[in-house]
Amino acid sequence: MKRMLLLASLLLPVNTASSQSSPWTPPPTPWQLVAWMPGEVRCGGTRVMASEMRRPFTAIRRGSGYAVPASPIYRFRIDAAGRPLSIRREGMAAPWSEDVAPSLAASRFAAGAPQADCTIRYTLRATSSEESPVGDLISYSLTPQSGKLPPDGWARIQSPKVPCLTEPRPRPLVTVYPDFDKLPGTPGVKHWTMVAYDQDARGRPIHVRTAQGTGSTALDRAAVKAMRNSRFTGGATTGCLYPYWRAPITLAAPEPPAEDSLRSVDGNCPHSDDWATPPTLRYPASYQRRAIEGWAVVAFDVAPWGELGNLRVLASEPTDEFGEQAIQVLRFARKAASAMGRSGCVDRVLFKMGYGGLPPAEDPA
Numbered sequence: 001m002k003r004m005l006l007l008a009s010l011l012l013p014v015n016t017a018s019s020q021s022s023p024w025t026p027p028p029t030p031w032q033l034v035a036w037m038p039g040e041v042r043c044g045g046t047r048v049m050a051s052e053m054r055r056p057f058t059a060i061r062r063g064s065g066y067a068v069p070a071s072p073i074y075r076f077r078i079d080a081a082g083r084p085l086s087i088r089r090e091g092m093a094a095p096w097s098e099d100v101a102p103s104l105a106a107s108r109f110a111a112g113a114p115q116a117d118c119t120i121r122y123t124l125r126a127t128s129s130e131e132s133p134v135g136d137l138i139s140y141s142l143t144p145q146s147g148k149l150p151p152d153g154w155a156r157i158q159s160p161k162v163p164c165l166t167e168p169r170p171r172p173l174v175t176v177y178p179d180f181d182k183l184p185g186t187p188g189v190k191h192w193t194m195v196a197y198d199q200d201a202r203g204r205p206i207h208v209r210t211a212q213g214t215g216s217t218a219l220d221r222a223a224v225k226a227m228r229n230s231r232f233t234g235g236a237t238t239g240c241l242y243p244y245w246r247a248p249i250t251l252a253a254p255e256p257p258a259e260d261s262l263r264s265v266d267g268n269c270p271h272s273d274d275w276a277t278p279p280t281l282r283y284p285a286s287y288q289r290r291a292i293e294g295w296a297v298v299a300f301d302v303a304p305w306g307e308l309g310n311l312r313v314l315a316s317e318p319t320d321e322f323g324e325q326a327i328q329v330l331r332f333a334r335k336a337a338s339a340m341g342r343s344g345c346v347d348r349v350l351f352k353m354g355y356g357g358l359p360p361a362e363d364p365a
Contacts, residue, residue, distance in 0.1 A: 031128075033061075033126070034126045035055065036056045041120045042119055043115035044116065048078070052107055052108040055103060056102075056103040057103070057139070057145055059096035060149075062146075072122050073121050075119050076119075077115060077116045078113070078116075083108065084109070086318070087318055088320045089320070094122075097122070099290075100122055102188070106251060138157055141153075162238065170203065170237060171234065174229075183222055183246050185247070187251035190248050190289070193213035194243050195224060197240050197242070199232060199235075205240070248290050248291040250353045253352075256315075257297065262297050263344065266344060269346070275333060275334065277334035279329045279349070287321070298326050298346070299346050301342065301344070302338070304340060305337050307334060308331065
């Protein structure tokens with residue numbers, strides 16, 4: 001221990017007092033807000049306009065000197081209701097693109113005009129904290145994809161010098177929320193509103209208004225009303241902000257095909273659920289955020305000792321990512337042991353949301 005202390009003392013700078021009075025702090029890591037912006041849609045070579053094209057969630061890119069990633073291309077079809085289905089990515093996944101396929105699945109086209117052989121290309125937009133729209137910064141803070149929003153991003157949303165952030169800050173005494181279930185929602189879309197307000201000497205919010213939002217009039221009105229009925233400590237102050245959001249309505253998956261319609265006629269797999277280790281549903285997080293349901297039909301063989309092999313996706317909707325997740329769900333499951341093993345087995349994996357936008361945690365797939 002004495003030797004370690006001696007070595008440490010030799011590493012101290014000569015001017016110890018100066019070092020202690022002016023400690024060095026590393027500069028903040030540069031970062032950008034990145035977003036994959038949707039381009040034009042073409043079906044069979046003809047341009048098709050979306051009635052509601054959803055933008056993917058933004059992410060944060062930290063550091064500098066990044067190479068520009070290739071623009072991802074997605075292929076899909078449009079059903080008679082105007083819903084994009086059979087969404088498939090071409091090539092490798094692009095960075096920060098976890099929400100690209102889910103956002104496309106939540107988009108809408110004109111009903112009554114089904115289309116096939118559709119494509120869309122996404123282009124990366126990267127902006128600094130000074131250049132990023134305040135609405136995008138707020139949206140990221142409410143649905144962070146890659147860590148917390150840095151302090152200089154928060155400073156764009158709300159100056160740290162406003163009286164409301166000066167200590168002692170107001171503390172909630174009565175917090176009122178809208179009845180979110182009674183507000184209109186949108187399948188696959190999270191609506192939010194940022195309420196701005198001041199506060200009188202009795203802790204009552206005044207001058208309550210909508211500062212930013214996604215344009216949901218019902219949510220804006222309900223949020224302003226809720227804030228007016230809330231109460232805080234601290235006396236009179238100005239420059240306060242508070243966000244409210246309405247979770248997405250569940251976007252149900254299209255009807256899955258019957259298992260027998262995709263079962264191999266040469267298989268010897270019985271119609272049974274004799275799982276020695278049942279599969280456990282692990283909902284894909286990017287689809288849970290948007291409350292999007294899906295399904296996949298997976299074929300596999302079973303070794304005599306019960307291990308699953310030769311797993312392959314026969315069909316999946318609304319995107320191929322549900323098929324990829326279904327493979328992961330079944331990969332660690334086990335069937336009961338048998339003398340000869342089995343081939344040509346087919347199983348459906350259904351991804352369904354629970355109440356409040358939460359997936360069932362313990363239900364078997």
